[in-house]
Amino acid sequence: xxxxxxxxxxxxxxxxxxxxxxxxxxxxxxxxxxxxxxxxxxxxxxxxxxxxxxxxxxxxxxxxxxxxxxxxxxxxxxxxxxxxxxxxxxxxxxxxxxxxxxxxxxxxxxxxxxxxxxxxxxxxxxxxxxxxxxxxxxxxxxxxxxxxxxxxxxxxxxxxxx
Numbered sequence: 001x002x003x004x005x006x007x008x009x010x011x012x013x014x015x016x017x018x019x020x021x022x023x024x025x026x027x028x029x030x031x032x033x034x035x036x037x038x039x040x041x042x043x044x045x046x047x048x049x050x051x052x053x054x055x056x057x058x059x060x061x062x063x064x065x066x067x068x069x070x071x072x073x074x075x076x077x078x079x080x081x082x083x084x085x086x087x088x089x090x091x092x093x094x095x096x097x098x099x100x101x102x103x104x105x106x107x108x109x110x111x112x113x114x115x116x117x118x119x120x121x122x123x124x125x126x127x128x129x130x131x132x133x134x135x136x137x138x139x140x141x142x143x144x145x146x147x148x149x150x151x152x153x154x155x156x157x158x159x160x161x162x
Contacts, residue, residue: 053078053085054092061101065108066128068101105129106142113151114158120147 057074069077074097075085089097105127112123124135139147 050088050092053080054089057085057089058093061104065104066126068104068128071097102138102142106139109135109139109147110143110150113147114154116151116155120151123147 056078057069060069060074060077071082071086074089075082078085080088086097089100093100095103108127109123112118112126113120118126120136121132124132127135129135129138136147139150143150145153
């Protein structure tokens with residue numbers, strides 16, 4: 001799955017990470033007849049490396065939504081330190097890793113709630129919550145409605161999505 005496919009299947013879009021040029025006469029590169037600085041080639045390569053690293057992490061998270069990887073695992077996978085990975089992840093996705101994990105779980109739960117044969121408790125476990133009550137509280141905090149109400153709303157009007 002590449003970044004473009006990711007943007008459609010993951011709860012947030014990946015935005016390009018840009019680094020502002022640093023000051024100094026030798027650090028800014030100007031195009032002829034233009035006052036706008038261009039990005040360094042190394043900045044473009046770094047941005048691409050960051051996007052690839054985040055894409056690897058997003059793929060692992062989606063594959064292991066029930067038991068998501070830790071920050072340390074994701075950082076190790078990408079070859080970055082935990083601190084730097086956190087900064088790159090937020091800069092690329094626009095949200096902290098923990099926020100992303102919760103949103104991914106909620107989105108998966110929304111899909112599973114369409115299956116009326118699954119109990120709310122089963123869905124909670126399926127998306128990685130150990131406590132169904134915590135799942136229900138988190139779901140309501142993020143969507144504004146309880147999982148049961150979400151399901152009822154979807155049954156009545158299957159084309160609508162919050």
